[in-house]
Amino acid sequence: MKKPGCRALAAAAAAGVFLTGCTDMGWLPPNLNGAYGDTVDELYYKIMVVVAVTFFLTEGLLIYSIVRFRAASGRRAIYSHGSKKTELLWSIVPGFILLWLALVQKDAWFHIKSEFPKESEAVAVQVMPEQFAWNFRYPGADGAFGTEDDLLELNNLHVPVGKNVVTRMSSKDVIHSFFIPLLRVKQDVLPGMMTRAWFRADKIAVWNLKTHKIEYLTLADFDARKVAFPASTDRAGFVGPRYGVRNAATGVFIPNDQPGGKRKNGARDIDYEPPRDKEGGTAVGKKIPIAHRGKIEDRPWEEAEYVHHPLDLACAELCGLQHYRMRGMVWVEPEYLFRNWLEERERSRAQYLEEYGESPFLAAPKWQKVWDGIHAEYNGAFR
Amino acid sequence: MSAYEHAEHIHAPPTTFFYKYVWSTDHKVIAKQYLFTAFFFLALGGLLAMVIRWQLAYPFEPLPLIGSLLKNTFVFDSAGSVRPEGFNQLVTMHGTIMIFFVIIPILVGAFGNFLIPLHVGARDVAFPILNALSYWLFLPAGVILFASFFVHEGPAAAGWTAYPPLSDLGPAATPGSGTGQVLWLVAIFLLGFSSILGGLNFLTTIIKMRAPGLTWSRLPLVTWAQFVTAIFQTLATPVLASATVMLLSDKLLGTSLFLPAGIHLTGDEPVAATGGGHPLLWQHIFWFYSHPAVYILILPGMGIASDLIATFARKPIFGYTAMVTSLVGIMGLGFIVWGHHMFMSGMSPAVGMAFMTSTMLIALPSGVKVFNWLGTLWNSSIRFTVPMLHALSFVALFIIGGLSGIYMAATPVDIFIHDTYYIVAHFHYVVFGGTLFAVFGGLTFWFPKMFGREMNRKWGFVHWLLTFVGFNAAFFPMHFLGEAGHMRRISTPTEYDFLGHLQPMNEWISWSAFLLGAAQLIFLVNFFGSMGKGRKSEANPWKSNTLEWSTASPVPFHNFDRIPTVYRGPYEYSSSAADGRGDWAPQDAPPDGRGHPAAH
Numbered sequence: 001m002k003k004p005g006c007r008a009l010a011a012a013a014a015a016g017v018f019l020t021g022c023t024d025m026g027w028l029p030p031n032l033n034g035a036y037g038d039t040v041d042e043l044y045y046k047i048m049v050v051v052a053v054t055f056f057l058t059e060g061l062l063i064y065s066i067v068r069f070r071a072a073s074g075r076r077a078i079y080s081h082g083s084k085k086t087e088l089l090w091s092i093v094p095g096f097i098l099l100w101l102a103l104v105q106k107d108a109w110f111h112i113k114s115e116f117p118k119e120s121e122a123v124a125v126q127v128m129p130e131q132f133a134w135n136f137r138y139p140g141a142d143g144a145f146g147t148e149d150d151l152l153e154l155n156n157l158h159v160p161v162g163k164n165v166v167t168r169m170s171s172k173d174v175i176h177s178f179f180i181p182l183l184r185v186k187q188d189v190l191p192g193m194m195t196r197a198w199f200r201a202d203k204i205a206v207w208n209l210k211t212h213k214i215e216y217l218t219l220a221d222f223d224a225r226k227v228a229f230p231a232s233t234d235r236a237g238f239v240g241p242r243y244g245v246r247n248a249a250t251g252v253f254i255p256n257d258q259p260g261g262k263r264k265n266g267a268r269d270i271d272y273e274p275p276r277d278k279e280g281g282t283a284v285g286k287k288i289p290i291a292h293r294g295k296i297e298d299r300p301w302e303e304a305e306y307v308h309h310p311l312d313l314a315c316a317e318l319c320g321l322q323h324y325r326m327r328g329m330v331w332v333e334p335e336y337l338f339r340n341w342l343e344e345r346e347r348s349r350a351q352y353l354e355e356y357g358e359s360p361f362l363a364a365p366k367w368q369k370v371w372d373g374i375h376a377e378y379n380g381a382f383r
Numbered sequence: 384m385s386a387y388e389h390a391e392h393i394h395a396p397p398t399t400f401f402y403k404y405v406w407s408t409d410h411k412v413i414a415k416q417y418l419f420t421a422f423f424f425l426a427l428g429g430l431l432a433m434v435i436r437w438q439l440a441y442p443f444e445p446l447p448l449i450g451s452l453l454k455n456t457f458v459f460d461s462a463g464s465v466r467p468e469g470f471n472q473l474v475t476m477h478g479t480i481m482i483f484f485v486i487i488p489i490l491v492g493a494f495g496n497f498l499i500p501l502h503v504g505a506r507d508v509a510f511p512i513l514n515a516l517s518y519w520l521f522l523p524a525g526v527i528l529f530a531s532f533f534v535h536e537g538p539a540a541a542g543w544t545a546y547p548p549l550s551d552l553g554p555a556a557t558p559g560s561g562t563g564q565v566l567w568l569v570a571i572f573l574l575g576f577s578s579i580l581g582g583l584n585f586l587t588t589i590i591k592m593r594a595p596g597l598t599w600s601r602l603p604l605v606t607w608a609q610f611v612t613a614i615f616q617t618l619a620t621p622v623l624a625s626a627t628v629m630l631l632s633d634k635l636l637g638t639s640l641f642l643p644a645g646i647h648l649t650g651d652e653p654v655a656a657t658g659g660g661h662p663l664l665w666q667h668i669f670w671f672y673s674h675p676a677v678y679i680l681i682l683p684g685m686g687i688a689s690d691l692i693a694t695f696a697r698k699p700i701f702g703y704t705a706m707v708t709s710l711v712g713i714m715g716l717g718f719i720v721w722g723h724h725m726f727m728s729g730m731s732p733a734v735g736m737a738f739m740t741s742t743m744l745i746a747l748p749s750g751v752k753v754f755n756w757l758g759t760l761w762n763s764s765i766r767f768t769v770p771m772l773h774a775l776s777f778v779a780l781f782i783i784g785g786l787s788g789i790y791m792a793a794t795p796v797d798i799f800i801h802d803t804y805y806i807v808a809h810f811h812y813v814v815f816g817g818t819l820f821a822v823f824g825g826l827t828f829w830f831p832k833m834f835g836r837e838m839n840r841k842w843g844f845v846h847w848l849l850t851f852v853g854f855n856a857a858f859f860p861m862h863f864l865g866e867a868g869h870m871r872r873i874s875t876p877t878e879y880d881f882l883g884h885l886q887p888m889n890e891w892i893s894w895s896a897f898l899l900g901a902a903q904l905i906f907l908v909n910f911f912g913s914m915g916k917g918r919k920s921e922a923n924p925w926k927s928n929t930l931e932w933s934t935a936s937p938v939p940f941h942n943f944d945r946i947p948t949v950y951r952g953p954y955e956y957s958s959s960a961a962d963g964r965g966d967w968a969p970q971d972a973p974p975d976g977r978g979h980p981a982a983h
Binding site: 078 | 540552643661662702744754760765778779868883957
């Protein structure tokens with residue numbers, strides 16, 4: 001590197017790589033998808049390196065030129081129409097880099113969008129969004145969709161940790177987009193056609209009752225901890241998630257239905273409240289289901305270290321007036337909790353059948369009629 | 384006297400107000416008609432953006448002053464807070480107005496009309512009456528779109544992309560999907576015709592009416608950019624016009640071209656008159672036009688920046704041929720990249736792969752242009768005039784907008800950032816950071832030719848500075864929002880746990896946007912103030928080479944006393960041809976070195 005130009009080039013490239021690292025200030029949300037989430041993030045950073053080097057090189061040259069070649073008395077620009085060699089160089093090199101960037105995406109792209117796991121070996125879920133809710137259908141004990149033992153769930157998607165999940169999706173009305181940011185999953189869902197997505201969640205979201213923060217635990221860590229559940233789920237437990245304002249210094253939480261519980265910019269903190277007694281006070285020593293070492297036992301709530309917390313499911317496609325409220329919840333849980341949940345849903349379905357003489361799922365939701373009327377051929381594939 | 388001059392027929396200028404300012408066939412007046420109409424829409428679209436930013440910073444908090452003035456409308460509720468459906472309508476109309484009624488009319492309608500005849504040395508465009516008709520189709524389109532604000536349930540709410548079924552199913556799907564959406568479609572249809580007529584006119588003018596000696600290799604790059612843009616307009620816009628007719632047919636005639644069977648909104652039965660259609664059909668047709676439209680939004684800006692950079696760097700454009708080749712390359716590739724907007728639509732992954740490759744490749748000609756602008760600045764002698772500051776900002780910001788596009792081209796990465804604020808940051812860096820800076824630079828540069836006066840330089844500098852700072856403060860953090868997964872069209876990000884920590888950034892962006900909006904008032908005051916009170920300009924205040932600077936300021940009705948003869952390229956600065964004249968060599972100055980009238 002004898003020429004100053006080469007040194008400048010090398011310095012800019014090094015600065016680019018260094019600053020690329022600095023600019024990754026953790027804006028990407030945590031990545032829980034063990035199937036291909038890391039690949040997506042790695043490709044993102046690969047592009048970021050190329051982009052950062054180019055950015056610092058070009059902006060650096062621009063700033064240098066602005067300073068170095070500003071007009072001054074007696075200075076006259078050097079008359080030149082350019083240099084064919086230079087132009088060839090800066091056409092061919094970027095051309096190859098861009099082609100390389102396209103090629104390195106190929107395998108990941110086909111892996112994510114074409115190479116679906118065998119549905120018989122995965123957890124299969126049918127998804128039918130509508131204005132403004134997410135409908136999920138599980139195949140029930142017979143493993144087939146469109147039969148009487150199908151299980152339906154509204155807005156809550158339960159998936160076992162470490163196991164592939166395949167979703168088959170079709171919209172009931174307008175175009176929606178199935179977006180789970182922490183799993184790097186996004187797929188438009190259209191009426192009249194079926195689209196698919198798949199993922200494998202390798203970590204479980206929980207709320208740390210001491211630090212008041214969301215954490216993501218591996219299955220082994222989850223099993224080693226004592227994890228309670230929100231009362232809003234089928235299992236009794238902590239009240240929440242509640243939203244409001246937490247005082248950073250004192251840790252005191254004010255719910256948003258009380259004075260001082262709202263910020264003007266809408267930013268809100270999360271909290272879970274211990275179980276209440278009949279008078280509305282804290283039910284000291286009350287036993288609630290707590291997961292620990294692979295089983296659920298009723299224990300005093302004070303023993304709990306964490307509360308199971310859902311991941312956000314969002315619709316990324318403008319879908320109508322309450323588009324912003326297309327929030328669903330994804331409950332990543334150990335296999336035994338997932339099975340436990342399925343059994344619980346099955347029990348409640350059977351109970352409804354016994355009391356009212358018909359399945360709540362086949363009779364009530366219209367979307368099932370839509371799916372089975374139009375997409376019956378997609379049911380069979382799951383068998 | 385040349386054969387050219389023998390053939391020409393010079394009309395007397397109109398004398399009545401109606402023919403002078405209303406039904407004028409003078410390309411310069413029509414350019415100003417487009418410009419002033421677009422200014423109105425720029426103010427309107429900008430105000431909508433301010434309301435959008437208020438909602439994102441302070442969800443459902445009453446908007447001071449405006450909220451109370453406009454309460455109980457489609458946007459605001461009785462407390463003066465933005466309604467959720469109103470937010471969707473604001474987003475839709477902001478995008479529609481800025482793209483179709485501000486950027487394209489200014490770049491093509493105003494700059495194209497004003498500059499093309501002057502740059503080719505003609506007295507007007509090839510078809511002046513058709514030119515007037517173009518504007519008079521554009522204006523009703525704007526009026527119709529504006530009227531949609533006042534219909535029951537307000538304007539369209541399905542996004543500027545108007546994806547069916549949301550845009551197709553009527554108010555049952557979303558408020559604004561009824562009359563508002565119909566008016567939107569009629570407006571875009573009319574606008575499409577205006578655009579096609581304008582494109583044909585410009586193509587004919589550039590091909591057939593170039594002055595003697597004005598070969599293709601001597602055309603200013605801004606005119607080359609208009610030429611390529613006109614090809615886009617002529618070939619791509621009819622596809623959009625067809626799409627609007629098809630969607631209108633669904634909405635008004637009961638067809639179901641975009642509606643599959645079995646759509647259920649409310650009630651037990653499927654929506655009537657559905658079946659046989661497909662929503663993806665609209666997306667393909669729409670983006671077949673609208674991706675070329677992205678280049679319609681940027682190519683003329685690139686041309687303007689090229690002219691300004693060469694003029695104020697006092698140096699020929701580095702690699703003129705490569706610059707023209709890049710424009711043509713962008714045009715060719717621009718027709719085969721539309722599918723990158725649909726990577727997540729359910730389109731075949733193999734097709735997605737093909738679109739990814741073509742999209743990666745289209746970055747190449749844009750990159751070549753950037754390198755050539757940098758090459759032009761190298762060993763130059765830069766004058767930091769207000770137009771040049773805007774042109775340099777264009778380059779700096781276009782680099783960012785161009786580079787961020789690579790992320791979206793990469794299909795696996797796009798899975799995460801698709802429909803997030805990353806996209807919002809990207810296209811604002813291209814369309815605002817790129818194009819609008821070029822527009823500000825171009826307006827300041829050619830203001831003397833338009834009005835015979837100069838804009839105030841001090842206020843021009845203040846406007847540039849505040850705009851540059853405000854723009855970057857508002858739009859650069861949006862990359863981080865997108866990286867965090869913030870969806871682009873939600874009115875209330877605080878509904879989601881994973882977005883909660885981003886709210887202070889949303890607040891910062893909004894206040895930066897308010898600064899950016901306020902800075903534009905300075906521009907408007909300077910612009911209109913200088914029309915009447917600006918310093919009178921000489922014919923060639925910037926010592927520029929292209930033909931428009933050889934005639935008086937403001938340009939007379941017939942443009943040139945004599946049709947000029949062109950002797951050289953447009954960027955012969957600091958060359959030997961300039962000897963005895965300074966450092967510029969007007970295109971029509973004879974090569975024997977004799978002085979040029981405009982130089983004195």
